[in-house]
Amino acid sequence: MKDYTQDERLDSSFSRRSFLRGSGAAAAATAIATGTGVVEAADEAKTKIASGAGTSRIKLTVNGKSHEVEVETRSTLLDVLRYQLDLTGAKPVSIDESSGACTVIMDGKPISANTKLAMQCVGKRVQTVESLGGSKPDAVPVAFVKHDAMQCGFCTPGFVVAVRAFLDKNPQASEQDIRQGLNGNICRCGTYANVIQAAIDVVKGGK
Amino acid sequence: MVAYNWPKYGEAAVVGKEHDRIDGLEKATGAAKYTYDINLKGMLFAKILGCPHAHCKIRSIKLDAAKKADRVHAVMALKKEDDEVLWQGDEIAVVAAETEAAAAAALEKIEVEYEVLEVFVDDGDLEAAEKAKRTKGAGDEIAVAMEAEDDVDEDEFNVAELERQFKTAAAVVEGDYGISVITHCCLEPHGTTCHWDGDKLIAYLSTQNVSGTPPQFGTGLEIPASDVTVICNFIGGGFGSKFAADTWGVACAKLAKETGRPVKLMLDRDQELKVAGCRPSGFMKVRVGADKEGYVTCWDSSHWGTAGAKPGGVQLKNVPYVLLPKNYRRKQTSIITNCGPDRAWRAPNHPQAAALSLTALDDVAAKLGLDSYDVFMKNLVNATPKKMGKSMADTYEQQMKRAAELMDWKAKWHAHGKGKAKGDVVTGLGMSLHTWGGGAVKCGCTVKVHPDGAVEAYLASQDLGTGTRTVIATVIAETFGLPISGVKVNIGNSSFTEANPSGGSITVGSVSEASRRASQEAVEIIFDLAAKKLGVDADKLEAKAGRIQVRGGDRKSLSWQEACRLLGMNALEATGKYDPSKIKDSPLSSSQVGGVQMAEVAVDRRTGVVKMKTFVAVQDMGLVINPKTAKSQMYGALIMGIAYALFEERIMDEQTGAFLNCELSDYKLPRLGDVGEIVVDIWQPESEYQRGVVGLGEPPVISPGAAISNAVCNALGVRVPVLPLTPKRVLDAIQKGAKA
Numbered sequence: 001m002k003d004y005t006q007d008e009r010l011d012s013s014f015s016r017r018s019f020l021r022g023s024g025a026a027a028a029a030t031a032i033a034t035g036t037g038v039v040e041a042a043d044e045a046k047t048k049i050a051s052g053a054g055t056s057r058i059k060l061t062v063n064g065k066s067h068e069v070e071v072e073t074r075s076t077l078l079d080v081l082r083y084q085l086d087l088t089g090a091k092p093v094s095i096d097e098s099s100g101a102c103t104v105i106m107d108g109k110p111i112s113a114n115t116k117l118a119m120q121c122v123g124k125r126v127q128t129v130e131s132l133g134g135s136k137p138d139a140v141p142v143a144f145v146k147h148d149a150m151q152c153g154f155c156t157p158g159f160v161v162a163v164r165a166f167l168d169k170n171p172q173a174s175e176q177d178i179r180q181g182l183n184g185n186i187c188r189c190g191t192y193a194n195v196i197q198a199a200i201d202v203v204k205g206g207k
Numbered sequence: 208m209v210a211y212n213w214p215k216y217g218e219a220a221v222v223g224k225e226h227d228r229i230d231g232l233e234k235a236t237g238a239a240k241y242t243y244d245i246n247l248k249g250m251l252f253a254k255i256l257g258c259p260h261a262h263c264k265i266r267s268i269k270l271d272a273a274k275k276a277d278r279v280h281a282v283m284a285l286k287k288e289d290d291e292v293l294w295q296g297d298e299i300a301v302v303a304a305e306t307e308a309a310a311a312a313a314l315e316k317i318e319v320e321y322e323v324l325e326v327f328v329d330d331g332d333l334e335a336a337e338k339a340k341r342t343k344g345a346g347d348e349i350a351v352a353m354e355a356e357d358d359v360d361e362d363e364f365n366v367a368e369l370e371r372q373f374k375t376a377a378a379v380v381e382g383d384y385g386i387s388v389i390t391h392c393c394l395e396p397h398g399t400t401c402h403w404d405g406d407k408l409i410a411y412l413s414t415q416n417v418s419g420t421p422p423q424f425g426t427g428l429e430i431p432a433s434d435v436t437v438i439c440n441f442i443g444g445g446f447g448s449k450f451a452a453d454t455w456g457v458a459c460a461k462l463a464k465e466t467g468r469p470v471k472l473m474l475d476r477d478q479e480l481k482v483a484g485c486r487p488s489g490f491m492k493v494r495v496g497a498d499k500e501g502y503v504t505c506w507d508s509s510h511w512g513t514a515g516a517k518p519g520g521v522q523l524k525n526v527p528y529v530l531l532p533k534n535y536r537r538k539q540t541s542i543i544t545n546c547g548p549d550r551a552w553r554a555p556n557h558p559q560a561a562a563l564s565l566t567a568l569d570d571v572a573a574k575l576g577l578d579s580y581d582v583f584m585k586n587l588v589n590a591t592p593k594k595m596g597k598s599m600a601d602t603y604e605q606q607m608k609r610a611a612e613l614m615d616w617k618a619k620w621h622a623h624g625k626g627k628a629k630g631d632v633v634t635g636l637g638m639s640l641h642t643w644g645g646g647a648v649k650c651g652c653t654v655k656v657h658p659d660g661a662v663e664a665y666l667a668s669q670d671l672g673t674g675t676r677t678v679i680a681t682v683i684a685e686t687f688g689l690p691i692s693g694v695k696v697n698i699g700n701s702s703f704t705e706a707n708p709s710g711g712s713i714t715v716g717s718v719s720e721a722s723r724r725a726s727q728e729a730v731e732i733i734f735d736l737a738a739k740k741l742g743v744d745a746d747k748l749e750a751k752a753g754r755i756q757v758r759g760g761d762r763k764s765l766s767w768q769e770a771c772r773l774l775g776m777n778a779l780e781a782t783g784k785y786d787p788s789k790i791k792d793s794p795l796s797s798s799q800v801g802g803v804q805m806a807e808v809a810v811d812r813r814t815g816v817v818k819m820k821t822f823v824a825v826q827d828m829g830l831v832i833n834p835k836t837a838k839s840q841m842y843g844a845l846i847m848g849i850a851y852a853l854f855e856e857r858i859m860d861e862q863t864g865a866f867l868n869c870e871l872s873d874y875k876l877p878r879l880g881d882v883g884e885i886v887v888d889i890w891q892p893e894s895e896y897q898r899g900v901v902g903l904g905e906p907p908v909i910s911p912g913a914a915i916s917n918a919v920c921n922a923l924g925v926r927v928p929v930l931p932l933t934p935k936r937v938l939d940a941i942q943k944g945a946k947a
Contacts, residue, residue, distance in 0.1 A: 074308060088244035089237020091443070093394050094476055094871040101394060133236025145231035148839045151672030153234030154394040154443030160235050183878040186871060188394050188444050189672050190846025192879040194839060 100185030261864020296481030376496030395443020398473030448484030624924015637917025645902030646798030712902025724783025815934030819883030848911020
C-alpha cells in the first residue's frame with residue numbers, strides 16, 4: 001500500500017525481530033564487525049538484546065570526537081547524525097544513493113549516510129561537512145563560495161564533501177577528470193558549472 | 208521627499224560589482240538550517256498515507272489500529288467517506304509518532320477501503336482524450352492582417368484569408384511537437400516543523416512565501432493570522448511549487464496542537480514528485496506558412512496538454528511564442544487526467560510555448576534550406592510584447608549578434624542534416640529566444656541604523672537561491688557608503704516587515720526597491736544631522752567609502768560612525784515601501800526582459816544519445832545588482848533547461864495511473880558531466896542600467912528546450928518531435944526520417 005521507507009527496507013533484510021532471535025544478533029554483529037570498537041558494540045548489543053529494549057548504545061567517531069549514542073538496529077548513520085548529533089549538513093534527499101546529498105567520508109571514502117546502518121559505523125572514522133567549516137574553513141567550501149557553486153544550497157554540503165573526497169584521492173585532477181568523476185550528486189538548481197570551476201580552483205591552489 | 212534613484216551610470220561603488228554571497232559559507236559547510244534541519248526538543252515525526260490509486264472513491268477509513276501502534280501519538284484522516292481521489296498519492300491520513308520509522312510503520316496499519324474507478328492519464332493523444340470525454344476547450348482565436356475595407360467581424364472571411372495565405376506561402380511546414388510533464392522535484396521536499404506557544408503557532412515552513420503563508424495557516428486552523436509566525440531561513444528549492452501552507456502544513460500544525468509537542472512533517476521523495484507540483488505538458492499540431500526568405504506569413508495551430516485533474520495547460524496567448532505572425536489561428540484544449548496537480552513552474556507557460564513554437568519556426572528554416580539565424584532575424588519584426596513601450600526586435604537583434612559571436616555561429620553553421628559526421632556522431636546548432644516580465648511587486652524593508660554605526664535590515668522575504676540577503680546588503684551598503692560586511696540582513700520571518708513572495712522573477716526587483724527606499728530615507732536623516740555638525744547644506748553631502756562627506760572634494764567630513772553617533776541614544780529606523788499599484792514609473796525598477804540562447808550538440812546516430820557541447824545565453828535584466836549571483840542564476844536555468852530538454856519527464860502507467868519514476872534513481876536529471884561548456888553573458892548597455900532592476904529567475908529557463916531541440920534537428924536533419932530528447936525518441940525519429 002505504501003512505498004517502504006529506507007528504514008523499513010533495511011529493516012526487512014536486517015530486521016530487529018531476527019536480531020532479537022539471538023543467532024541473528026551474532027550473525028549481524030559479525031557482519032558489521034570490522035575495526036576497533038566492534039567487540040564493544042557487539043557486547044553491548046547482546047546486553048540490549050537480552051533486555052529486549054531493541055536499542056543499543058554504541059560509540060561513533062564523528063569529526064574526530066567520540067559520541068555515545070543509543071540507536072535502533074535499523075537506525076541509519078544519517079538518522080543519528082541529523083537527529084542525535086544535530087549535524088544536519090548531510091541531507092535526506094533520496095531513498096537510495098542516487099542523490100549524493102548525504103555524502104560523508106568514512107575512513108577516507110565517500111559514502112551515502114542514508115544507506116549505512118549506524119551500527120556498521122562503529123570503529124570507523126566518520127567525517128561530515130561540518131568538519132570542513134568552522135573558523136578556518138577547508139579550501140573546498142571556500143572555493144564553492146568564491147565560484148558561487150550554490151543556489152538554494154540544499155545539495156551543497158553533499159557536493160562539498162564529494163568534491164573533498166574526490167580531490168583527496170585525485171589532487172591533480174584535470175577538468176576532464178572532474179567532469180567524469182563527480183556524477184554522484186544531483187543539484188536541481190543547476191550549479192554544476194560553478195562546481196566544476198570551484199573544483200578546478202582547489203586543484204590549482206594545491207589544497 | 209526623498210528622490211529615490213540609483214547612482215549615476217558608472218559611479219556605483221558596490222552595486223554592479225561581483226560579490227560572494229554573504230551566507231555562502233553557511234550553505235557550503237552545512238551550518239545553514241533548512242526547514243528539514245529544524246530539530247526541536249520533544250519533536251514528533253509525521254508521515255502521510257498517500258492514496259495508492261489514481262482514481263477511486265473512499266469507502267471507509269479506519270484509524271484505530273494505527274492509533275494503537277508502537278510510539279504513535281496521533282492519527283488523523285485527511286479524507287472522508289465518499290471522497291473521490293483523482294490522482295495517486297493524494298493525502299488520505301497522517302500519523303505522528305516518536306520516530307520516522309514508527310510513523311511509517313503505523314501508516315501500514317491504517318485500513319482504507321477504496322472503490323477503484325477508471326483511470327485516464329494519456330495526455331499526448333488528443334483523439335483518445337476526446338473519445339474518453341476527457342477534454343475541455345480552453346479557447347481559440349483567429350486574426351488576420353486587415354485592410355481598410357475588410358470586415359473585421361466576419362469569421363468566414365478570416366478563415367478564407369488565412370487559407371489564402373497558406374496557398375500563397377512559398378513553404379508550408381506541417382508538424383507535431385510536444386513537451387512532457389516534468390515535476391518541480393525540490394531537493395528539500397515540501398514540509399514544515401510546527402510548534403505551539405500557547406495559542407500561537409510557530410511554523411518552520413519550506414516556503415517561497417514567508418509573508419503570505421500565515422493567513423493560510425490562519426484560515427486552515429481557524430485562528431487569526433496574527434497568531435501565526437512563519438519562519439524560513441533557508442529553502443531547499445521551490446521553483447514555483449512552494450507558495451502554500453498546504454494540506455500537510457495545516458495537518459502538521461493540528462498534530463502539534465493535539466499532541467502538545469513539536470511535529471515535523473516532510474514529504475517523502477515519492478510524495479514530493481507525485482503531489483507537490485509539476486509543469487503541464489504541451490502537444491501541438493501546426494501548419495506554418497512562410498515566404499521564401501523564411502518570414503512567417505501564417506500560422507494555424509491546435510495545442511493541448513494536461514495540468515492534472517483540473518483544466519489547465521499552456522495558455523492560448525503564449526502560442527505561437529513571442530514571434531506572432533500577422534495571420535494566425537490558435538486553439539487550446541485541456542486534457543483532464545488522473546495525474547498529480549500542476550503548480551507554477553519557473554516561467555509558467557513559456558518554456559513549453561517556446562519548445563512548441565520556435566521549433567516549428569526552425570523547421571521553416573530547414574524546409575527552405577536557410578540558416579536558422581537568418582530566419583529568426585527575419586521574424587523579429589513580429590516580436591511581442593513591448594519593452595519600455597518599444598518593440599523588442601532591437602533587443603533581440605543585438606542579443607542575437609552577441610550570442611552568434613560567442614557561439615561562433617557563422618563558422619559552425621551547416622544546413623540541417625548536412626554536417627560532416629565523425630563516425631556516428633553529428634553536430635548541430637540551434638537557437639531560441641524569450642521574454643519575461645519580472646517587474647517588482649509590493650514589498651517593504653525596514654532599515655535600522657544604530658548609534659554605533661551598525662546597520663540591520665528586516666524584511667519578510669526569503670532566499671530561494673537567488674542570493675536575496677546579498678542583494679539587500681549590496682543595495683544598503685551602496686546607499687550608506689559601507690562595505691557589504693557592514694550590513695546585517697534579517698529575512699525569512701513573517702514577523703518582519705511585509706515583503707514579496709519569491710516567484711515570477713520578482714525578488715531582486717522588489718527587495719532592491721524596498722531596501723533602496725528604506726536606506727535612502729535613513730541616509731537623508733543622517734545627512735541632516737551631519738550637515739548641522741559640519742555647518743554645510745545637507746544636500747551637499749554624500750555617503751562614500753565609510754564617510755559622510757561634502758560632494759566634490761571638500762575636506763569637511765565625518766566617519767560613518769561619527770555621523771551615526773549624532774543619532775543619540777536610540778537607533779534610527781526607516782521603512783521603505785514599494786507598491787506598483789501606487790507608484791508608477793519608479794526609477795529603481797522596471798519590467799520585461801529579452802534573451803537569446805544558442806546550443807551546440809553532438810548526437811550519436813547509433814545510440815541516440817545527445818551530448819551538450821556548447822550552450823550560450825545572452826540576457827538582459829536591467830540594472831544588475833550582483834553579476835556573480837546573476838550569472839549563477841543563468842547557469843542554473845540553462846542546466847535546468849538541459850534537464851527538461853534531454854532527461855526528465857514524468858512517466859505514468861496507463862493502466863493504473865501510477866507515477867512510475869517517482870524516485871530519484873528513476874527520475875532522470877543531468878549530472879555534472881552532462882552540461883558541456885556553458886557561456887553566459889549579461890547584456891547591460893547603459894540603457895539597461897538606466898531602467899533599473901528587473902528580475903532574472905525565469906527568463907533563461909525558457910529557451911533551452913527549443914534551442915536544444917533545434918540543434919538536434921540541425922544535426923540529424925530530422926525533428927525529434929517530443930521533449931525530452933531521450934535516446935529512444937532520437938532513434939525513433941532517425942528511423943522515421945529514413946523511411947520518409
